[in-house]
Amino acid sequence: MTPGSISAGLATALVLAGAWAHESQQVFRGRVDVVSVNVAVTRGRNPVVDLRAEDFELLDNGVVQRPSALSLQQVPIDVTAVVSGALASRAGIEREILQGYEDADRVAALMRPGDTFRLLRVNMDGVREIRAPGQPVRRVVPTPGLAVFDSIFYAMTRPVPADRRHLVVTFTDGFDDWSIIEPERLPDLVDRSDAVLHAVLYEWPPNEPRPGRSSGRFNADGSHTVLAAGLPEGALRVWRASHGELVEAVRRSGGLHHSVSQGVDPLEEVLDAFRTSYVLQYTPTDVDVDGWHEIDVEITRSGRFDVRARRGYYGG
């Protein structure tokens, strides 16, 4: 069955039910000593999907570990989309995105059996939670600012069973002036989460270098209309700080930045990138259980590969 062939009704029912049977392996359940790592391997911009366990070398705090299982595209995903409002130059983009993801049929076409989808809408009307497409939007008290980081954190706390993958996708320009979570705290929270964080960025602050991995286009003419709109220096300072920490958090989780491109569904792009990543499991040996564990993953097969995985995890 291909993703596109899933009937909308079936997928929606799966999402709404919240409990289901699926075909994935149950290798993780109850194995609290097993570490699962999402590893994306690309050559250029193309995913490499034919690797075997012996092609990976994995170090946990510098100690080589033996992967016990490797899977690709078999593990169901719990997805939370965090869609934020935008600064002046991209105003309205949030509505376009939301219209798509509040459409149950459209979301169902992107999901696979066993996947779940949850939507958090963040704008100055507060944070609205839509547990599944088609369900009523929860009313909340408005806020005067954008609390993107609080919403990302809330998404990351979502309990996800060990035999599933946890994906958080945030749609934002990285501007956050209302979160309780300070920007510099987000990367640390990501380190302690099992979620992979991807960011679909509407725009970058002026003069911020963009990492080479981003794809698509931002502003066609390269201009920064936000500045033209007269964003005050204080707001620019806030934007640079929050944007920078978001980019760092994404990197540390093993996620990617994406841009908004004409004719491309950004969620589909994220899901494609995520699904073509491997899930590598291992039982840590010869390392202390407690504390921070730095993870290094390399490909032993000859050739040049780009490997993307989370930076590490906290044990104990």
Next chain:
Amino acid sequence: MTGVSARTAVFGSFLVGLTALAASGQTPLTTALDFYDRGEHERSLAAADVERLTAGDLRLGAEQWIDAGDPSTRARRRDVAAAFAVDLAWSATRHAANRISPNVDPVSSRFDHDRVRLPDTKAWFVLAGWASALMPADGPVTEVERWWRLASLGVLQDGHAWSTLLDDDHLGRAKARLGGEPRLRIIEVVARAADELGTLRESNLDRPDILRDERLGSAVTRRIPQAIRAFEALRDDPSLGGEAEVRIGYLELRRRRWADALVRFERARGLTTEPFLLAVTGYLTGWTLEQLERPQDAMAAYERAHAISPDMRDLSTRYAALLFTSGRRTDAHDVLAAMHATDAPFELLTMFERGDARLAPGYLARLREALR
């Protein structure tokens, strides 16, 4: 019945209703005032068509309603109109209680005051002076006047109307009439401190605060000692001492003097029994202890505060973040999910910074009772 004919029928009955209202001289506003006069307060507020009502509508309509009554009821009607106005201004702004535009002062702004709608917090900036003039200028202070004046100041603080409160003599008139009311002392110090320092939220963008960035020893931070001295002077009153200590501790926290802040919070815990202040004390204690890298002590402080106020956005978020980093991920999620489920995740600190706004519901309840 088709959709069109159903609409026609409904519209027709609406016209009949309007005609009847016009014939009787009744409008939604006068009906609401009649209800309020009879002690049917909730029914009154529901009847007021608050979304469309402007400050000008309310003032003119209430004056007509006062004049329409028998001269012997005039004083009663003035009380009712003033009480109705402040009650309505409070209830009309609850849906947007977190949406505040600080530093918007109608005295200096160029907008038509009469056209401000009641759901806008600025409406009470406009109406408070008019409603205050409905209260007696001399003679003994009634319970209605006492609670009305406190409620009015609370609603002004809720809208961050610091300069309006201080400069337009709302506070001055209240002091002249209510004399030794202790709340007036702390209302004044809170308003002056907020006017000088701004709220912490304002520092997000245009007034960098040392708490946000310790490299910035901003002008705001340098004015903190003066505010602390003003709160110190309130400690002689047993009814204000606990709150004064919490507010001093908060100012110490804002200038990153963690140990001094903790001393104040500890004192406050022994001086106040007000649940809201105890929740704020626990929250700020936890926040300070996190700065001192004492996560277990911080957790205990947050737990105390959360047990009192489980649905506050700032407290729940900081508490959840600490639970999460301590490995209690499910607990963290439960705290946040419960907070989001309330539909009304206000902020403890925002309420605290608004001084007597937190007491406005109590003042309004006493006002209603006094009117009966």
